[in-house]
Amino acid sequence: MKRILAIALLLSAANDSFGQKNSAGIDMVAIPAGKFYMGAEGEGETADESPVHRVSVKSFKIAKTEVTNAQYEAFDPDHRKFRGKDGFSKEDDEAVIFVSYQDAKAFCEWLSKKEGKKYRLPTEAEWEYVCRAGTVTDFSTGRFLSKAHLKSQKTDRNPEVVSLKVAQAESNAFGVYDMHGNVEEWCSDWYGPYAAGEQSDPVGRISGLFRVTRGGSHGTPVAYLRSSNRMAMIPEDKHFQLGFRIVEGDVPITKPLPAIAPTAIFQNVSQKKFEWKKVSESKPVFIEPVRYVHKPECPDEVPFFHHNHCPAITWCPNGDLLAIWFSTNQESGREMTILGSRLRAGQSQWDKPSEFFKVPDRNMTGSSIFHDGKGTLYYMNGVETDGDWKNLAMVLRTSTDNGASWSAPAMADPEHQVRNQVIGGMFETKEGWLVQAGDADPGPVGGTAIHISKDGGKTWENPYTNPEVPEFKAGGTGGLIAGIHAGVVQLKDGSLMALGRNNNIANAEGVMRMPMSISKDMGKSWTYSASEFPPVAGGQRLVFLRLKEGPLLLISFTHHPEEPDENKKGMLFSDGKGGTYKGFGMYAALSYDDGKTWPVKKLLTDGKDRYLNGGAWTGAFEMDQTKAEPRGYLAITQSPDNLIHLISSSIHYRFNLSWLSRK
Known part of the structure; x- marks a missing residue:
């Protein structure tokens, strides 16, 4: 009876606030102060939802729906060019997408100045409080969502285009719409582990790499639409699943939590330059093979899954070797993380692994790490919009202290698209240019693209002139390397040579061979022939x-x-x-x-x-x-x-x- 009365009061408060549109045409709903249980008893890939903790929030107002195209374009008319990109969000009343964290924040600042009120993004706690609307179940609707909330709730490398029109499903007990699905929504918090214990108006970490996003999207599996599910994204990223809603009210003055402590791979890293002693040029050396992937001592603290694969390796100026790879249950999974380990100078065993890089709830297929020989380490990784490994952006970080610390993630290629499935094997040409290969298709065939930076990784270009997948045949010419997972080198005359997997080519005897690709124009075009090597395939x-x-x-x-x-x-x-x-x-x-x-x-x-x-x-x-x-x-x-x-x-x-x- 008390629960029913509480919900009735919430509905009454929400209904009293309807019609309070601001000058951008956004309906703001009054949310009363209250307490709720934040988080869930997560483990494995949902461990970041734990522990459940009691949270108090002060009253505020929140937008009844996500910000729409028409509302956002009143602030930024040029954003209209994104309508219909990737097939989504064409109409005035559909949720705006392709909005970065900075874009969303700028909208709030514009509206605040325009109205003389304080508009901002919700904190993660405020967002979950509104989403739950007095419930402790997975969804504000109970154990299950209604069919009206569901659009294309699956991981699909070819996303199903659906309407993003706001307020099509029923509202929750606060009178707020689209908290489960439609589009993900930016929150103001830096992403990081929760603190235990009762809290008032928490605001997350003081700093970090990723800003929290919440609610899941039109293409997110139902499990990721739960009230407690946590996601995050690089603040500069923008894509077809991500939008925002706004809050009116003062910014909570709570002291933020400390920054996340670095994991073991970033700790106790020597900065002493190592004196490498060359091995004998005449004496053959083959050292006993050893494992570098070890199960961590406490898997609860390291997200170590059963499938560890797709490595990259480099050496460091301090004599360490640094290896990274993905760890996951499924190669298309959102749980996929990048782990790393060191073989420290003078040691015979690799360290136990620790987390190296992870954008929460995103597939992370494809990593590369490279030392340019002059003290800079380059790390490139693919980052999906969700699961699978087709809609990948490329993210770059650099280190000048042997990998003890890294720059903030930079969008080397901000477009979530094919040709960005990073392959280990970045190298530097004799011109001083960085070359990074990436699979051009998520399937077993389709070739490899290259990306080139002529300014030390600051900017990257795609040199191919024909983005279509060519017909890979002997004597043919196309804009991509034949075969996925290609290895690329520069020849002495400046040309590029590549060898790849699949897209095999028959030799003069009609025997299928590994394809060889040659480019004499630094990757703008490639010619194909059969190598003398047998083809390679799955695994x-x-x-x-x-x-x-x-x-x-x-x-x-x-x-x-x-x-x-x-x-x-x-x-x-x-x-x-x-x-x-x-x-x-x-x-x-x-x-x-x-x-x-x-x-x-x-x-x-x-x-x-x-x-x-x-x-x-x-x-x-x-x-x-x-x-x-x-x-x-x-x-x-x-x-x-x-x-x-x-x-x-x-x-x-x-x-x-x-x-x-x-x-």
Whole structure:
């Protein structure tokens, strides 16, 4: 009875406030002061919703609906150009989208000045208080949402275009609409873990990387529309799922929580320059393979999931190696995070992993990390609007202190689109330009694009002139590299060469081979031919690198382990005694003439019998004289001592050129 009476009072207060439109035509609803239970008993990917804590909020007014196109364009008429982008939000009364945090804040400042009142974005606590409207269930409607709230509530790499017209579903007990779905909404808080205990008007962290967004969108699975679900985004980002609503009232004067403490990978990082001692150019070196992906001691504090894959690696001036990879339950999942680990100078075991970078509730497919040899580390990552890995923007961070701290995320490519699925393997050309490859399609075929920065990562350009996927055939020309997950190098004449997965090309004998692409205009166009190497497929990613000593190095796989044709399995390798043997799995190939010939092909094993587990899609395998790792996503770097560091999805290999070239 008390609950029913309370809700009736709330409805009465809300109804009394209807019709209070401001000069922008926005209906403001009076929200009474009160208390509520914020958060949920989350774990795993929802751990950031915990702990549940009692929160008091003062009274304020909030917009009855999200800000619409017509309302926002009264402030920024030029924003009309975004109507219909990606097919969404064409009409006056649809929620405005493609609005960054700064844009939303500027709208509030404009309206405040125009009316002489204080308008702002809601705090995260205010937003959840209004969303719950007196409930403690998953939704303000109870355990389930009504059909009227649901639009295209699924992760779909090709989003379903639906109307974003506001106030189409029933309002909650406060008389407020669209708190579950339609579009995500910016909040004023920096994202960070909750504090336990009872609180009054909390305002989040004092600083951070991401601003909180709430409510989910038209294309968000229902689980992410819950009242307690937390999301966030880079403040400069704007996309087709994100809008905002406004609050009228004073900014809470509560002291913010401290900034989030750095995770282990950023702690106790030596800043002493390391003296690299070159390994012998004549003595072969192959060091026992070790795992670099270890389960953390306390997985509750590190978001470590069962699928760890898609790595990148670089060396640091202090002698450390830095490896990063994604950890997830599903490759299309929003829980996907980027973990990292260090092999600290002088140590033989990699550190336990810790979180390296995570935009909350966004898929993070594709990472790259690179040291330019002059003290700057570059880190590039894909960031989705939601799940899957098609609508990716590219985000760049840099470090000049061995990865102990990083710049704020910058939008290297702000458009959430194809061609931005980052691949490990960033490199610097002889002109001093940075080159980053990215898959041009989320599927198994479709080629690879490159992105180039000529100013040290400040700006990036896409050099291809034809964005359409070309027909990859021998002698053909197109704007993309043949094959996804491509490795790219610069040749001595300044051209670019790339090798990729799928989009295979038949050689003169009609045998399908790994495609080779050449660009003589720095990526504007590519010509295609069949390489001499066998194709690679699912769960396999090659690496391609110019070694410090000069040769080109390719590391790939002899065949796919699920290849049904026994005659296509394995390759012939020299036994060093004038004969050959058939080997299976990961191999290296060397070219001393910029890819014209490949006189050295070597199975990546030292011949010892050992059990290894490659993780991800690889799993357990046996290495011996004729067998090497059967598949894995590879990443590579060569440290100043000339030691080559190769990582697969779980294993770290070390060897030198002398070992590779020894027969």
